[in-house]
Amino acid sequence: MKDEVALLATVTLLGVLLQAYFALQVIAARRAFGVSPPLTSGPPEFQRVFRAQVNCSEYFPLFLAALWVAGIFFHQGAAALCGLVYLFARLRYFQGYARSAPLRLAPLYASARALWLLVALAALGLLLHFAPAPLSAALLRRLRALLPATA
Amino acid sequence: MKDEVALLATVTLLGVLLQAYFALQVIAARRAFGVSPPLTSGPPEFQRVFRAQVNCSEYFPLFLAALWVAGIFFHQGAAALCGLVYLFARLRYFQGYARSAPLRLAPLYASARALWLLVALAALGLLLHFAPAPLSAALLRRLRALLPATA
Amino acid sequence: MKDEVALLATVTLLGVLLQAYFALQVIAARRAFGVSPPLTSGPPEFQRVFRAQVNCSEYFPLFLAALWVAGIFFHQGAAALCGLVYLFARLRYFQGYARSAPLRLAPLYASARALWLLVALAALGLLLHFAPAPLSAALLRRLRALLPATA
Numbered sequence: 001m002k003d004e005v006a007l008l009a010t011v012t013l014l015g016v017l018l019q020a021y022f023a024l025q026v027i028a029a030r031r032a033f034g035v036s037p038p039l040t041s042g043p044p045e046f047q048r049v050f051r052a053q054v055n056c057s058e059y060f061p062l063f064l065a066a067l068w069v070a071g072i073f074f075h076q077g078a079a080a081l082c083g084l085v086y087l088f089a090r091l092r093y094f095q096g097y098a099r100s101a102p103l104r105l106a107p108l109y110a111s112a113r114a115l116w117l118l119v120a121l122a123a124l125g126l127l128l129h130f131a132p133a134p135l136s137a138a139l140l141r142r143l144r145a146l147l148p149a150t151a
Numbered sequence: 152m153k154d155e156v157a158l159l160a161t162v163t164l165l166g167v168l169l170q171a172y173f174a175l176q177v178i179a180a181r182r183a184f185g186v187s188p189p190l191t192s193g194p195p196e197f198q199r200v201f202r203a204q205v206n207c208s209e210y211f212p213l214f215l216a217a218l219w220v221a222g223i224f225f226h227q228g229a230a231a232l233c234g235l236v237y238l239f240a241r242l243r244y245f246q247g248y249a250r251s252a253p254l255r256l257a258p259l260y261a262s263a264r265a266l267w268l269l270v271a272l273a274a275l276g277l278l279l280h281f282a283p284a285p286l287s288a289a290l291l292r293r294l295r296a297l298l299p300a301t302a
Numbered sequence: 303m304k305d306e307v308a309l310l311a312t313v314t315l316l317g318v319l320l321q322a323y324f325a326l327q328v329i330a331a332r333r334a335f336g337v338s339p340p341l342t343s344g345p346p347e348f349q350r351v352f353r354a355q356v357n358c359s360e361y362f363p364l365f366l367a368a369l370w371v372a373g374i375f376f377h378q379g380a381a382a383l384c385g386l387v388y389l390f391a392r393l394r395y396f397q398g399y400a401r402s403a404p405l406r407l408a409p410l411y412a413s414a415r416a417l418w419l420l421v422a423l424a425a426l427g428l429l430l431h432f433a434p435a436p437l438s439a440a441l442l443r444r445l446r447a448l449l450p451a452t453a
Binding site for chain 1: 350399
């Protein structure tokens with residue numbers, strides 16, 4: 001069982017470390033701009049770091065859920081790779097947002113694409129699981145014909 | 152192993168799609184009411200959509216955790232059904248809250264009931280797992296006598 | 303499979319109950335201080351309870367992710383124990399923060415230590431999993447020599 005989820009667990013742990021890094025950046029921004037808890041409003045520089053962290057936190061459970069369903073029901077390696085792309089996009093989103101609001105957009109769209117791809121792989125994996133065996137085999141053949149290198 | 156969690160994974164994916172829908176609604180409300188990130192305050196209409204999404208996001212990890220523990224330790228089908236009821240109640244909560252604050256209450260209570268039921272099923276499943284075999288068998292007989300149709 | 307995760311599932315369910323308790327405390331604080339949804343700002347007493355709950359919610363997915371990876375790849379009992387320590391620290395954090403902002407700090411640091419320990423156990427577990435067998439065995443011997451009572 002561990003072999004089937006070890007890559008997913010690794011990406012999950014990297015995601016936890018990334019979220020911890022974001023949380024530490026918010027603590028640093030609180031100190032730099034003198035915004036003591038429980039306050040959450042301050043100068044725009046603080047506000048952007050704070051919102052970047054909140055946004056990443058809100059999406060983290062969605063990301064983990066899609067990662068694991070895609071990894072278990074479709075393909076572990078493909079899901080883990082999408083997961084790495086997602087996390088890297090989130091890092092660039094956080095760094096961009098900290099500098100200016102418009103700079104958050106390009107990496108935000110990149111992270112959304114990676115997340116939608118994980119959702120699509122998860123849906124496809126569940127479809128293959130629930131479809132009758134001949135239909136499922138036919139679908140897999142089609143997919144392999146489309147993607148000879150990855151399937 | 153996949154058969155034991157396929158329904159849970161399906162409900163999880165539906166939940167991810169629902170949360171993604173809520174996030175897109177917040178983006179639409181930001182545009183409609185001119186509330187640009189990183190701002191989060193605006194007219195009450197925006198505020199309600201924003202808070203509805205935040206509240207659903209906060210509960211999503213609790214929901215997933217209860218769903219999976221109930222599904223693995225009690226009964227997958229029963230947990231998945233409760234999960235669907237929860238997600239449908241959350242959709243009505245979001246739509247109600249977007250219209251007015253009082254309209255959020257009835258579906259909020261419905262979602263809370265579904266979540267507490269999942270928590271109860273999860274607790275019962277863990278109790279059956281840890282209880283000595285004769286006690287566990289006796290408990291299951293009692294449950295089957297109470298719920299002849301579902302057990 | 304259930305035996306390998308039953309303790310993790312139990313700690314997870316306790317965590318869900320704790321988060322539900324925090325959410326109920328926010329509802330009580332909303333009533334006590336007259337802060338009706340969708341508002342989230344009010345007197346400092348309300349603000350502290352509100353922020354305590356938000357902070358615990360943000361960390362809950364990180365906690366669950368680290369708990370399960372540590373429990374599956376390192377040692378279920380050790381991970382579950384760390385998880386209990388984390389949840390107890392979060393309860394004291396919530397209660398301390400509700401009384402005053404400085405009282406949140408000591409239990410916040412305790413919860414951070416428990417979480418970092420879970421992250422370290424998870425990383426160690428994954429390292430042992432991916433390392434070549436002889437290296438992995440040598441690492442385990444070193445660990446057992448360090449911790450004769452727990453390994």
